[in-house]
Structures are given as C-alpha cells and as structure tokens.
Amino acid sequence: MADNKVYRASTTAPVNIAVVKYWGKRDPKLNLPTNSSISVTLSQADLRTLTTASCSASFDGDSLTLNGQASDISGARTQACFRELRARRAALEAADSSLPKLSTLPLKIVSENNFPTAAGLASSAAGFAALVRAIANLYELTDSPSELSLIARQGSGSACRSLFGGYVAWRMGDKADGTDSKADLISEASHWPNMRALILVVNAAKKDVPSTSGMQQTVATSGLFQQRISQVVPANMILMEEAIRKKDFPQFAEVTMRESNSFHACAADTYPPIFYMNDASRAAIRAVEAINAQAGKTIAAYTYDAGPNCVIYFLEEDEATVVGAFHRFLSGVSGWKASAAEAKSSVELPENIAGILKDGVGRVIQTGVGEGPEKTDEFLIAEDGQTVQR
Amino acid sequence: MADNKVYRASTTAPVNIAVVKYWGKRDPKLNLPTNSSISVTLSQADLRTLTTASCSASFDGDSLTLNGQASDISGARTQACFRELRARRAALEAADSSLPKLSTLPLKIVSENNFPTAAGLASSAAGFAALVRAIANLYELTDSPSELSLIARQGSGSACRSLFGGYVAWRMGDKADGTDSKADLISEASHWPNMRALILVVNAAKKDVPSTSGMQQTVATSGLFQQRISQVVPANMILMEEAIRKKDFPQFAEVTMRESNSFHACAADTYPPIFYMNDASRAAIRAVEAINAQAGKTIAAYTYDAGPNCVIYFLEEDEATVVGAFHRFLSGVSGWKASAAEAKSSVELPENIAGILKDGVGRVIQTGVGEGPEKTDEFLIAEDGQTVQR
Structure with missing residues (x-):
C-alpha cells in the first residue's frame, strides 16, 4: 500500500x-x-x-x-x-x-x-x-x-x-x-481533592553509596520479607482503603509512614543490604514527626520510594503549617510556589534537623492529588511524521 | 558489732x-x-x-x-x-x-x-x-x-x-x-583465638538525630519483629553455634552481617522508626563488602549495636588486608596499634566510601577475642575504705 x-x-x-x-x-x-x-x-x-x-x-x-x-x-x-x-x-x-x-x-x-x-x-x-x-x-x-x-x-x-x-x-x-x-x-x-504533597528532592550525588541490587534480592534473601507480604501489607491494604474512603487523614498518614518504614526495613534486611535513605532523608522523617508533635495531631506523613527523596502528604488546610515549616529555612532552593513565601507556620523545627536538611535538600516540588491520563492536541510528532523540535 | x-x-x-x-x-x-x-x-x-x-x-x-x-x-x-x-x-x-x-x-x-x-x-x-x-x-x-x-x-x-x-x-x-x-x-x-576486631568509632555528634525510643517500642509496633524472633533468630543461633564450633569464618561472617541487618531493619520498622546507623555507618558496610569482593572471599564481617559504630570481625591471618584497607586513609585518627602502619593491604576502597569514612570516623580500636572476668589485686578502694585517687 x-x-x-x-x-x-x-x-x-x-x-x-x-x-x-x-x-x-x-x-x-x-x-x-x-x-x-x-x-x-x-x-x-x-x-x-x-x-x-x-x-x-x-x-x-x-x-x-x-x-x-x-x-x-x-x-x-x-x-x-x-x-x-x-x-x-x-x-x-x-x-x-x-x-x-x-x-x-x-x-x-x-x-x-x-x-x-x-x-x-x-x-x-x-x-x-x-x-x-x-x-x-x-x-x-x-x-x-x-x-x-x-x-x-x-x-x-x-x-x-x-x-x-x-x-x-x-x-x-x-x-x-x-x-x-x-x-x-x-x-x-x-x-x-485537598490532598497535597511536598517533595524534598535530596542531593544524593556526593553522599550516595550506590545500590546495585533491587527488589528481587530482597525476595531471595530477606528473612523478614515473608512477614511483610503475608501479614503486614494485607492488613495495611484494608486500613488504607478505609482511610481513603473515610477521608481519615491521621489513619492515611500512619499507614503511609508505617508502610514506608516496612519497605525500607526489608531493603535493609536484604543481603547485602540495600539503603535508599541517607542522613538527610532520616532528618526529614524527624521533621515530619516534629511537625505532628508541635501541631498536636497528625497533619503530615512521609514516604520514600527507592531513593532518598522525601514525599510529604498533607491536607490543603494544613498547607501553611507544613510548607511553612520547611520554607522557613529552605527558601533558597528552587521549586516553591508563590504562596509558600506567605506560609506562616507555628512549627519551628529543631536546629539540627533544619541544618541537615539545609545541607541535603536541593529543590522542592509542591503538588497535590490529580487526574489520570488526558488526551491532548499537543503533539511531539508533526503531521508529516517528523519529530517536533522544541 | x-x-x-x-x-x-x-x-x-x-x-x-x-x-x-x-x-x-x-x-x-x-x-x-x-x-x-x-x-x-x-x-x-x-x-x-x-x-x-x-x-x-x-x-x-x-x-x-x-x-x-x-x-x-x-x-x-x-x-x-x-x-x-x-x-x-x-x-x-x-x-x-x-x-x-x-x-x-x-x-x-x-x-x-x-x-x-x-x-x-x-x-x-x-x-x-x-x-x-x-x-x-x-x-x-x-x-x-x-x-x-x-x-x-x-x-x-x-x-x-x-x-x-x-x-x-x-x-x-x-x-x-x-x-x-x-x-x-x-x-x-x-x-x-585468632578472631580479631576493628572498631570504627563514628562521630555521631553533629549528624546524629537522636532516638528516644528503644527496644520495647520495636516489640510493640514493628510488624516484622515477630518473624525475626520466631524464625530468623532461631535459625541464626544454630548456624552461628555451628560456625563457631567449626571455626568457619565465612559462615560466622555471613550470619553476623545478616543478624546486624535484621536487627537494624526491625529498628527501622519501629513506629516511629529508630535509626542507629548514619551515612558513615553505611559507608563502612560498603567498605567491608568491597574488602570481601577484592579478596575474593569473605574475610571481614560488620556488625552494629544500638549506635553508629562499626565493629569489624576478621581473622588474624587477614589482619594486614583488613586493617591496612582502613589505615591507608584513616591513619590520622587515634587508636591504631603500631603494626597497623606496616599493614600492606591489596584492597583499595572506592574513593567515595573512603571519603565518607574519613569525614565520619573519629577513632579506632583494634582488639580481638579475649577472656572473661579476672580477679585482680588492683583495688579502687584502699584498705581503709577510702576511694583510691588516680
């Protein structure tokens, strides 16, 4: 043809x-x-x-x-x-x-x-x-x-x-x-719709100790992993679906944090151990704990994927408290939305935690829950089949 | 009377x-x-x-x-x-x-x-x-x-x-x-008798994020802990006793490292998580892995207690290789025995690992397996009941 x-x-x-x-x-x-x-x-x-x-x-x-x-x-x-x-x-x-x-x-x-x-x-x-x-x-x-x-x-x-x-x-x-x-x-x-996320992008370059192995090494060698998949996750699936359906942020937050801990625990229990979090990642956990403690209730939750970046979930109504607590000492990095500069937070993070994060966080991303894939008229390939140069 | x-x-x-x-x-x-x-x-x-x-x-x-x-x-x-x-x-x-x-x-x-x-x-x-x-x-x-x-x-x-x-x-x-x-x-x-230990004493002060909770928090909150105490440890007890009786260093080393990993994994799975190791501790793990990889066999094993210090077990016959690998770039810290300066190691640790350890290790202790309590004539209380001033 x-x-x-x-x-x-x-x-x-x-x-x-x-x-x-x-x-x-x-x-x-x-x-x-x-x-x-x-x-x-x-x-x-x-x-x-x-x-x-x-x-x-x-x-x-x-x-x-x-x-x-x-x-x-x-x-x-x-x-x-x-x-x-x-x-x-x-x-x-x-x-x-x-x-x-x-x-x-x-x-x-x-x-x-x-x-x-x-x-x-x-x-x-x-x-x-x-x-x-x-x-x-x-x-x-x-x-x-x-x-x-x-x-x-x-x-x-x-x-x-x-x-x-x-x-x-x-x-x-x-x-x-x-x-x-x-x-x-x-x-x-x-x-x-009011679920928000603040991502602390951690400088991994210099301090990073690369992990060569991945999830299948955990399956093969971790003595704790079977407990995670047979007991911990099935229980957390039920609790998390319930938290989402009920819009229960404290429950959503606790399961989110426990799940992140459990995953990274199994990575650390791998032989040889896999470490994704560094000192800055761990300081961010202490920061979230401090925010919740000073707020007197659970308004923020940390989670880490296979890397050092911290994703912090919170609700829009707590944006000033959560974002402001980090913006106070991280205002110099890129990625803040205009509103962050006005975020007045009652939370003051301990100096040692703020210091480690100031050294370790390279940029932030402020975002929130969103929609699925969307059809668009924006094309990266022209009608003649050529790649669009941008 | x-x-x-x-x-x-x-x-x-x-x-x-x-x-x-x-x-x-x-x-x-x-x-x-x-x-x-x-x-x-x-x-x-x-x-x-x-x-x-x-x-x-x-x-x-x-x-x-x-x-x-x-x-x-x-x-x-x-x-x-x-x-x-x-x-x-x-x-x-x-x-x-x-x-x-x-x-x-x-x-x-x-x-x-x-x-x-x-x-x-x-x-x-x-x-x-x-x-x-x-x-x-x-x-x-x-x-x-x-x-x-x-x-x-x-x-x-x-x-x-x-x-x-x-x-x-x-x-x-x-x-x-x-x-x-x-x-x-x-x-x-x-x-x-030829079991040796090199302790890397890690500077915890500045980078440390204190842990307020302890082992009972793990018992109460870790979803993985039951697996550790019911399955992992009983199996490791048998393997470790066998390794000691047979003087099988590779088996001794593998169980030692897996046990340390498993314990710290359960600490990290605690809610809120407990972290004892920092970036320097993790670099020391990568150092031990590099030593074993370059030696072509398992000649060193790391273990960590409830703190950031790394204890490295090895046999006397591998002392030059193991001690020399660290002394090469840590010669400036205190605690080395005179023999360490002459330890020629074939192992060269990757630069990023050596760099993190150089920043993070404050002193070393070179020791080995030893005897139990010994009665002594050295007294800290004089015959008249007064404390000896020293």
Missing part, C-alpha cells in the same frame, strides 16, 4: 507515589508482584509525561524517543507493550475490515517529561502509562483503563497505577498468567 | 559484641529477652571495666562510683543485683556461723573503664558483669559464672554474656521467673 499517511495520538500521564508499597515480584517476566499496593496520583500540572504515538508505512521500523534521546526498544518490557497493543488493534481490524491496518505499521513514539530527570523521581511509571495510553488512543482501543493497566504493568509494575487519577489500587491477583493483576480506582481525586 | 574492718575484692570484666543480637524483652522487669543471642567477648587489654567491691560497718549506706562520678543505685536494676547477691551470701552465712555477716554490711563499689565513654561503646554490659563478679568475689560465693549471669542479666541484659570469655550464648529460656534465662559458654577464646 502506497499510503504514507501518518496517524497520531497524544496523551499525558501522571506520576504516582505509593502509600502501600510495591516491592518484590512473584513473576519477574510478567511483572507480577508479591503484594498489592496503593498510590496517590499526583497533579500533571507539576509532574507529567507527554507522549505522542504515531504510525505510518513511511517509518523505518519502531522507534521511541525519551526526552530527546533515542531509547532502546528491544527490551522485553517495551516489546511486550507493543505486542499486546498491536494484538488488540489487530482484533478490531479483523472484526471491521473498513479500519486501516494500523497494527501492521511501524510505530514512532516521542515522549517528554515536564520535570528534570535530575530530580530523581521514578519516571518509568508515568512513561509506560503514557506510552500505553497513547498507543491505545492511536489504535482507538475501547479497553478500559483497568484493562490497559494489564499492559502497562508489563512495561513497569507501578505504571499500571498511573492509568488512573486519584487514589488507585494495584490488585496483585493470583493467576499465573497475570490476567487479574491490574489497577483499579479506589476513589477519584474529587473524592478527596 | 564494733568491727569496722573493710572487706574488699576486685575484678575486671570485658565488653562483648553480639553476633546474634539481643533486641526485645518479653519481661522488662526481669530483663527476659524475646530471643536468644550470641556474642564474642573482647580482649580486656583494650576494653575492660575494673571494679572493686567492698563492705564495712563503717560505710554510710550502699554506694556506687562510676568513672569518678557517684551513681544512682536506687534503680530497680542495681537493687536487684544487690538483693540477689546478698541473699546468696546470707545463705552461706546461715549454713556456716563462722563466716562474717557481710550480707548485712553496707556495700561500697568503685568502678572504672579503661576506654573513654565518648567512644560510645555500650559499657553497661561490662559494668554490670564486673559489679556482680566483684561482689560475688567479696562474698566468696561458689556460684558458677552461668549462675551469676542470672543476676547480671537483671542489671543489664547483655551483661550476662560478659561473665564468660570467648564465644558466649545467652539462652532466652522459657520460664516466667527467668531462672533458665542465662549465659553459657559455646567455646573458650582458646578454641578460636
């Missing part, structure tokens, strides 16, 4: 930060987890991936460009996503012969984050969610977000949760083929 | 560093632990408490002086030791009326460590072991070290292990009254 038409679709997808943590795979090939998890989707105004998917007979094979860099697509994870999406498109084409045979055309994907990679935020969740959602849009698939999450999961486990906004669960499932290991919505962002 | 005679006895007692960790009490009053533990007794040439116990009708009530400072003896732990030892003396006196009634006389105890308190080494184990052993000597008790360990345990749990030299187990027991929770000897120091 001499048709060199370029078909295009664009989407954005959000970052999510888990409050019940994913750590450990029972099937590394299919990205099937050892436990269920829950996350909060963060606002795309502050953190998002924009991805354009296109296909055309004129393209010279499949390609993927991330933040201006050609990316290797030969890996099993990316290939699994392409294969699954093409199979679904092919099924539509088989049922309706009037549809163009997009499933047979080379794919060209271009993707960009609106936040610096240097921030050390795991961008693979947003990246794979955007990739799957963009191709699904291109192929005009009718699959639900939950069905698409089965595909995104195979790209990056936590990506499955970025197909929804708000408060999202990834149910581990129990089938060997993984067809029941997918994300579903606990509550829309609008159910509890 | 107008007899103002001063009765005296002196002993030394060693420090011990656990390789299977004690953390958690099932009975806080009796110091009954949630799990058994194993330690290596360190040489008293480098680390010891010297204690003189005396009694006389001329003394004005019981007293205890530690490192020149009057110490409060009204606490339940010290009182339990005094009461138990007096009861045993009273039983001897009841059986033999020719014995002086020492059990009725006021006790004066003076105790000194040969290492700076600033080193941050838990001195309570050596202190209570020396106190119990000194009073037992004064009272001429015939109780075995294991029987005396029942008393020392009530002063400070880990003190029960400092009544023996070499390789020592504290069996948790299962009786409610604690009469089977005592220490026994796994192997004399002479069984495996």
Whole structure:
C-alpha cells in the first residue's frame, strides 16, 4: 500500500507515589508482584509525561524517543507493550475490515517529561502509562483503563497505577498468567481533592553509596520479607482503603509512614543490604514527626520510594503549617510556589534537623492529588511524521 | 558489732559484641529477652571495666562510683543485683556461723573503664558483669559464672554474656521467673583465638538525630519483629553455634552481617522508626563488602549495636588486608596499634566510601577475642575504705 499517511495520538500521564508499597515480584517476566499496593496520583500540572504515538508505512521500523534521546526498544518490557497493543488493534481490524491496518505499521513514539530527570523521581511509571495510553488512543482501543493497566504493568509494575487519577489500587491477583493483576480506582481525586504533597528532592550525588541490587534480592534473601507480604501489607491494604474512603487523614498518614518504614526495613534486611535513605532523608522523617508533635495531631506523613527523596502528604488546610515549616529555612532552593513565601507556620523545627536538611535538600516540588491520563492536541510528532523540535 | 574492718575484692570484666543480637524483652522487669543471642567477648587489654567491691560497718549506706562520678543505685536494676547477691551470701552465712555477716554490711563499689565513654561503646554490659563478679568475689560465693549471669542479666541484659570469655550464648529460656534465662559458654577464646576486631568509632555528634525510643517500642509496633524472633533468630543461633564450633569464618561472617541487618531493619520498622546507623555507618558496610569482593572471599564481617559504630570481625591471618584497607586513609585518627602502619593491604576502597569514612570516623580500636572476668589485686578502694585517687 502506497499510503504514507501518518496517524497520531497524544496523551499525558501522571506520576504516582505509593502509600502501600510495591516491592518484590512473584513473576519477574510478567511483572507480577508479591503484594498489592496503593498510590496517590499526583497533579500533571507539576509532574507529567507527554507522549505522542504515531504510525505510518513511511517509518523505518519502531522507534521511541525519551526526552530527546533515542531509547532502546528491544527490551522485553517495551516489546511486550507493543505486542499486546498491536494484538488488540489487530482484533478490531479483523472484526471491521473498513479500519486501516494500523497494527501492521511501524510505530514512532516521542515522549517528554515536564520535570528534570535530575530530580530523581521514578519516571518509568508515568512513561509506560503514557506510552500505553497513547498507543491505545492511536489504535482507538475501547479497553478500559483497568484493562490497559494489564499492559502497562508489563512495561513497569507501578505504571499500571498511573492509568488512573486519584487514589488507585494495584490488585496483585493470583493467576499465573497475570490476567487479574491490574489497577483499579479506589476513589477519584474529587473524592478527596485537598490532598497535597511536598517533595524534598535530596542531593544524593556526593553522599550516595550506590545500590546495585533491587527488589528481587530482597525476595531471595530477606528473612523478614515473608512477614511483610503475608501479614503486614494485607492488613495495611484494608486500613488504607478505609482511610481513603473515610477521608481519615491521621489513619492515611500512619499507614503511609508505617508502610514506608516496612519497605525500607526489608531493603535493609536484604543481603547485602540495600539503603535508599541517607542522613538527610532520616532528618526529614524527624521533621515530619516534629511537625505532628508541635501541631498536636497528625497533619503530615512521609514516604520514600527507592531513593532518598522525601514525599510529604498533607491536607490543603494544613498547607501553611507544613510548607511553612520547611520554607522557613529552605527558601533558597528552587521549586516553591508563590504562596509558600506567605506560609506562616507555628512549627519551628529543631536546629539540627533544619541544618541537615539545609545541607541535603536541593529543590522542592509542591503538588497535590490529580487526574489520570488526558488526551491532548499537543503533539511531539508533526503531521508529516517528523519529530517536533522544541 | 564494733568491727569496722573493710572487706574488699576486685575484678575486671570485658565488653562483648553480639553476633546474634539481643533486641526485645518479653519481661522488662526481669530483663527476659524475646530471643536468644550470641556474642564474642573482647580482649580486656583494650576494653575492660575494673571494679572493686567492698563492705564495712563503717560505710554510710550502699554506694556506687562510676568513672569518678557517684551513681544512682536506687534503680530497680542495681537493687536487684544487690538483693540477689546478698541473699546468696546470707545463705552461706546461715549454713556456716563462722563466716562474717557481710550480707548485712553496707556495700561500697568503685568502678572504672579503661576506654573513654565518648567512644560510645555500650559499657553497661561490662559494668554490670564486673559489679556482680566483684561482689560475688567479696562474698566468696561458689556460684558458677552461668549462675551469676542470672543476676547480671537483671542489671543489664547483655551483661550476662560478659561473665564468660570467648564465644558466649545467652539462652532466652522459657520460664516466667527467668531462672533458665542465662549465659553459657559455646567455646573458650582458646578454641578460636585468632578472631580479631576493628572498631570504627563514628562521630555521631553533629549528624546524629537522636532516638528516644528503644527496644520495647520495636516489640510493640514493628510488624516484622515477630518473624525475626520466631524464625530468623532461631535459625541464626544454630548456624552461628555451628560456625563457631567449626571455626568457619565465612559462615560466622555471613550470619553476623545478616543478624546486624535484621536487627537494624526491625529498628527501622519501629513506629516511629529508630535509626542507629548514619551515612558513615553505611559507608563502612560498603567498605567491608568491597574488602570481601577484592579478596575474593569473605574475610571481614560488620556488625552494629544500638549506635553508629562499626565493629569489624576478621581473622588474624587477614589482619594486614583488613586493617591496612582502613589505615591507608584513616591513619590520622587515634587508636591504631603500631603494626597497623606496616599493614600492606591489596584492597583499595572506592574513593567515595573512603571519603565518607574519613569525614565520619573519629577513632579506632583494634582488639580481638579475649577472656572473661579476672580477679585482680588492683583495688579502687584502699584498705581503709577510702576511694583510691588516680
């Protein structure tokens, strides 16, 4: 066919930060987890991936460009996503012969984050969610977000949760083929819209001692890990869903903090041990404890992913108290919103904690709960199939 | 009775560093632990408490002086030791009326460590072991070290292990009254005499974030702790005793490192989390891993108690390799033995690890496995009952 038409679709997808943590795979090939998890989707105004998917007979094979860099697509994870999406498109084409045979055309994907990679935020969740959602849009698939999450999961486990906004669960499932290991919505962002997040981006460079091992080393060697997946997480899943449904911040906060502790404890119990947090990360924990103590109630919760950055959840009504406590001595770093300068906090953090954080925090990100992937008319690939230069 | 005679006895007692960790009490009053533990007794040439116990009708009530400072003896732990030892003396006196009634006389105890308190080494184990052993000597008790360990345990749990030299187990027991929770000897120091220890004393002051909670907070709040005491420790006790009996250093080392990791993981899983290690502590773990990797076999093992200091166990035949790897960049700190300057190590630690340690280590202690408490003629109380000024 001499048709060199370029078909295009664009989407954005959000970052999510888990409050019940994913750590450990029972099937590394299919990205099937050892436990269920829950996350909060963060606002795309502050953190998002924009991805354009296109296909055309004129393209010279499949390609993927991330933040201006050609990316290797030969890996099993990316290939699994392409294969699954093409199979679904092919099924539509088989049922309706009037549809163009997009499933047979080379794919060209271009993707960009609106936040610096240097921030050390795991961008693979947003990246794979955007990739799957963009191709699904291109192929005009009718699959639900939950069905698409089965595909995104195979790209990056936590990506499955970025197909929804708000408060999202990834149910581990129990089938060997993984067809029941997918994300579903606990509550829309609008159910509890006043959830906020302050991210303290910690300078990892100089003080960092790199970890070479990952979650499968924990599964293989930690003597405490079985207790986490068989007892701790199932109990926390119930408590966290309840906290979200009831909008009970103290319960949400306690489970969030305990879950972060439990995950990092299992990392530290790995042999050899895995450490993601450094002295600045630990000072941020003491800061959150001090804020709650001085406030006389739990108004802030810390959580750490596989890195030193601290994500602090709080409610909009406590923004001045929480943000102001950090802005007081961190006003020199970038990332503050204009309102932060006016945030008057009754909390004064102990000098040693403030000192360690002043040394260790390189920038902040102020954001909050947000929506899931959104179709957009902003394209990173032009109508003629060329990558847009920006 | 107008007899103002001063009765005296002196002993030394060693420090011990656990390789299977004690953390958690099932009975806080009796110091009954949630799990058994194993330690290596360190040489008293480098680390010891010297204690003189005396009694006389001329003394004005019981007293205890530690490192020149009057110490409060009204606490339940010290009182339990005094009461138990007096009861045993009273039983001897009841059986033999020719014995002086020492059990009725006021006790004066003076105790000194040969290492700076600033080193941050838990001195309570050596202190209570020396106190119990000194009073037992004064009272001429015939109780075995294991029987005396029942008393020392009530002063400070880990003190029960400092009544023996070499390789020592504290069996948790299962009786409610604690009469089977005592220490026994796994192997004399002479069984495996070439065990060495290098202690990296970490500057905790500036970077430290104090922990206010302790082991009972872990028992009450850690979701992973039950797994540790029911599964992890019982398995490690068997492996560690076997390693010591067989003098199998790689097995000894692996269990030592896994145990340290497991204990600190449970501390970090406490709510709120307890952190004892800092960035320098973690760098020392990476240093030990690098030494073993470059040596091509396991020749060094790290372990951490409730503090940031790193204790590294190794065998005498590997002293040059292990000590030399640290001396290369830490030669400026105090505590090295003369031989360290000649230790040529094939190991070169990565620059970032060496840099963090150079910033974080304030002094070192070079020592090795050693003997238990030893009776001595060195007295801290003179014949007339006066404290010796030194």
